[in-house]
Amino acid sequence: MAELSFREAIAAGIAQEMARDPLVYFIGEDIGAAGGVFKATVGLFEQFGPDRVRDTPISEQAIIGAAMGAAMTGLRPIAEIMFSDFLATCWDMVANQVAKTRYMTDGQVSLPLVIRTANGGGTRFGAQHSQSLENWGMAVPGLKVVAPSNPADAKGLLAAAIRDPDPVLFFEQKSLYGVKGEVPDGEHVDRLGSARVLRDGKDCTIVALAAMVPRSLDAAERLAAMDIEATVVDVRSLVPLDTRTILSAVTKTGRLFTVEENPRLCGWGAEIASIAADECFDDLDGPIVRITTPHVPLPAADVLEDAAMPSVERIVETVKRAMR
Amino acid sequence: MSTRVEKPPAAEVDRPTRLRLYQLMVELRDFEQRAYELFLENLVRGTSHLALGQEAISAGYAVAMRADDYTFCTYRGHGHTLARGASMAGAMAELLGRGNGMLHGKGGSMHLTDVRHGAMGSYAIVGAHLPIAAGAAWSAQVRKSGQVAVCFFGDGATNIGAFHEALNLAVVWKLPVVFVCENNQYMEYTPIASVTAVEHPAADRASAYGLESILVDGNDADIIYQTARQTIDRARTGGGPSLVEALTYRHGGHSRADPAKYRPEAEVREWLQRDPVKRYRERLLTNGISETQVNEIETRAQQKVDAATEEARRGDPARVEEIERQVWGDGSAAWRN
Structure with a gap:
C-alpha cells in the first residue's frame, strides 16, 4: 500500500492502463505538458508522449466527438472535460451521439470510452464551475456513471472504466483532489456497479x-x-x-x-x-x-x-x- | 482563393468508372423514388429525408473510396449508405420498421448504418458527425491504417458550432478526413443565403482554417469523382483535411412533411434541367456508350430495387424483444443488479 492523493491516484490509474494497452489515448484541454488544471494528469505527457496524451483546443464538442469517432474505430480513448459544467456545451455529443449509437445500430458500433470530468462544489467557484451533475448522465440510457470517494477507488474504478466496453462518465469531485489515502500497490482494477x-x-x-x-x-x-x-x-x-x-x-x-x-x-x-x-x-x-x-x-x-x-x-x- | 471546376474533364474518367457511376446514381434515384411511393402507401413510418437530385455526390465519392474508408453522413443518408454497398433490402426494411431492417427497427430512416461496408452512421443532429468523423480519422492516423474518413453534411450545418470545432481540430491535427458540404440551397425550409454571412457557406470559410476553397458542381458525377480522388488522395498521403462545397439541389422538400412550396418555380425548373442522372445519361450517350447499354443499367437498377422492396415487405414487424437489447456491450439493457 502506498499513500496517494486523489489526483495522484487518477494519474496512476490512467498511466496503468496506458502502459497496459497501446490503444488507450488521452485527450483534453491543458492535460499535456501543463498536467491538467487540477494537476490530475501530471507526468502522463512525459511518460507517453504528445501522440497519446494530446492537448486540444477549447472545443468540447470536438473533444467528445473525436473520442467517439476513435472509439468506434478501434481506440479506447479517455477524454477530459475540464469542469463537468462544460458538459453542457457538448451534451449533444454525450447524450445524443455517444449514448445512443450502439443501441440505434443494434450493436454494430461499440463505444469503449471514458469521459473524465471535475465535478461538484466546495471550491467557491460559483454556479458555472461547481455543479454536481451525475444525475444528468444517469437520466440518459447508454451512459455508465461513476463517482469515486477516495484515492483507491479513484484508481481502481478509473481502470475499470477504461477497460469497460461502454461509455463511462467519470466524475471526480474536485474538493477531493487533495485528499490522501492508501492505494493498493501494483495493478489495481475495481468493478463498476458495486456499492x-x-x-x-x-x-x-x-x-x-x-x-x-x-x-x-x-x-x-x-x-x-x-x-x-x-x-x-x-x-x-x-x-x-x-x-x-x-x-x-x-x-x-x-x-x-x-x-x-x-x-x-x-x-x-x-x-x-x-x-x-x-x-x-x-x-x-x-x-x-x-x-x-x-x-x-x-x-x-x-x-x-x-x-x-x-x-x-x-x-x-x-x-x-x-x-x- | 476559389478553385472552381466548371467543365467536366471528360477524357479523364474512364469508361468502366463512368458505367459504375451511372449504375450507382440510377440505383440511388430508384431507391429514393420507391421510398417515396411506399410512404404514399403509408408503409414508411415516421419521417424520411430523400436525397433525390443529390445522387452524384454520393456516387462520385463512394466510387473513389477504398473499401475500408469511413463514410459519415446525415439523416438524408440513404444514398450515402447504399453507395458504400450496404444491403438495399436491409435499408428498405428499416424504413418500413421491419425486423429484417439493417438496424432491426431500432434506428429508422435517419440512422442507416452498415459498419461492415464502412458506412459509419447517419447522424440526425445537424453538424454532430463532423467531430465524430474527425475522431475516426484520428484513429486511422494513429493506427497508421491508411484509411480516410469522408463526412457529408448539408449547407445548414456550416452555421453550427460543431462544424467549426471539427474543421479547426482536423487541421491542427492534420487528420485524414474530407468534409463534403452538399449545398442544396436550403436549410430545411429557409434559403441558406438568407441566414449565412457569406455567399458560399463552406467554400468561403475554408480560408479561416487555412484550407483551399473548393467549390464544385455537385450535379456532375465526373467532377465529383475527380474531386473525390484528389481530396481522398491528399488525406491518405498525409496532406491533411479538405473542405469541399458541392452545389446541388433537392428535388423534393426537406422531409416527407414538406411540399417545398417556398421555392420559386423558375428555380426548380432550372435545377431539374441540371438533374445529375439525366445529364450523365446524355454524357454517356455522347461518349460512345450505346442506348442499349444504358437501358440495361436502368433495367438492372429497377430490378434491384424491386427485389429489395419485395424482400423488405416480406419481413415481419420489428421484434418487441429487441427493445431491451444492445444498450450495453454485453448485449443487455441492465442498469442494476
Whole structure:
C-alpha cells in the first residue's frame, strides 16, 4: 500500500492502463505538458508522449466527438472535460451521439470510452464551475456513471472504466483532489456497479456518493455518540447501480437517508428512494429522507456555499430529527 | 482563393468508372423514388429525408473510396449508405420498421448504418458527425491504417458550432478526413443565403482554417469523382483535411412533411434541367456508350430495387424483444443488479 492523493491516484490509474494497452489515448484541454488544471494528469505527457496524451483546443464538442469517432474505430480513448459544467456545451455529443449509437445500430458500433470530468462544489467557484451533475448522465440510457470517494477507488474504478466496453462518465469531485489515502500497490482494477458498505450500524442506512461519503462517515461517528448507529453505503457507481447492496442495508436497518450534493429535483437519491419504496416498503420503519443541496444554482461565497451543500452538521441534525 | 471546376474533364474518367457511376446514381434515384411511393402507401413510418437530385455526390465519392474508408453522413443518408454497398433490402426494411431492417427497427430512416461496408452512421443532429468523423480519422492516423474518413453534411450545418470545432481540430491535427458540404440551397425550409454571412457557406470559410476553397458542381458525377480522388488522395498521403462545397439541389422538400412550396418555380425548373442522372445519361450517350447499354443499367437498377422492396415487405414487424437489447456491450439493457 502506498499513500496517494486523489489526483495522484487518477494519474496512476490512467498511466496503468496506458502502459497496459497501446490503444488507450488521452485527450483534453491543458492535460499535456501543463498536467491538467487540477494537476490530475501530471507526468502522463512525459511518460507517453504528445501522440497519446494530446492537448486540444477549447472545443468540447470536438473533444467528445473525436473520442467517439476513435472509439468506434478501434481506440479506447479517455477524454477530459475540464469542469463537468462544460458538459453542457457538448451534451449533444454525450447524450445524443455517444449514448445512443450502439443501441440505434443494434450493436454494430461499440463505444469503449471514458469521459473524465471535475465535478461538484466546495471550491467557491460559483454556479458555472461547481455543479454536481451525475444525475444528468444517469437520466440518459447508454451512459455508465461513476463517482469515486477516495484515492483507491479513484484508481481502481478509473481502470475499470477504461477497460469497460461502454461509455463511462467519470466524475471526480474536485474538493477531493487533495485528499490522501492508501492505494493498493501494483495493478489495481475495481468493478463498476458495486456499492460498498463502509460502516455497519443497526439503526439506519445513509447512502452517499463522492464528497458526501466522508461527510456521511463523520456524521455517523457523531450520531453514534447519540446512540444512533448508522450503516454508510458508498454508492460509487450510479449506472450500473448496485441495488442489492443498498436494499440489503435498508432491509437490515429499516431506515434510509440519501446524502446528495446535487440540487433537489431529480437527484440520484430520488431514484434510490423510489426503488426502496417499491421493493422493501414492508421493511421500512419510517419515511425515506433525502438530504440535498436546495434547488438553487450553487452560490460562490464560502458561507453561502457551505450552507447550501449538505454538511456533516445537517446530516446529523436531519437523521437525529427523523429518528426521534 | 476559389478553385472552381466548371467543365467536366471528360477524357479523364474512364469508361468502366463512368458505367459504375451511372449504375450507382440510377440505383440511388430508384431507391429514393420507391421510398417515396411506399410512404404514399403509408408503409414508411415516421419521417424520411430523400436525397433525390443529390445522387452524384454520393456516387462520385463512394466510387473513389477504398473499401475500408469511413463514410459519415446525415439523416438524408440513404444514398450515402447504399453507395458504400450496404444491403438495399436491409435499408428498405428499416424504413418500413421491419425486423429484417439493417438496424432491426431500432434506428429508422435517419440512422442507416452498415459498419461492415464502412458506412459509419447517419447522424440526425445537424453538424454532430463532423467531430465524430474527425475522431475516426484520428484513429486511422494513429493506427497508421491508411484509411480516410469522408463526412457529408448539408449547407445548414456550416452555421453550427460543431462544424467549426471539427474543421479547426482536423487541421491542427492534420487528420485524414474530407468534409463534403452538399449545398442544396436550403436549410430545411429557409434559403441558406438568407441566414449565412457569406455567399458560399463552406467554400468561403475554408480560408479561416487555412484550407483551399473548393467549390464544385455537385450535379456532375465526373467532377465529383475527380474531386473525390484528389481530396481522398491528399488525406491518405498525409496532406491533411479538405473542405469541399458541392452545389446541388433537392428535388423534393426537406422531409416527407414538406411540399417545398417556398421555392420559386423558375428555380426548380432550372435545377431539374441540371438533374445529375439525366445529364450523365446524355454524357454517356455522347461518349460512345450505346442506348442499349444504358437501358440495361436502368433495367438492372429497377430490378434491384424491386427485389429489395419485395424482400423488405416480406419481413415481419420489428421484434418487441429487441427493445431491451444492445444498450450495453454485453448485449443487455441492465442498469442494476
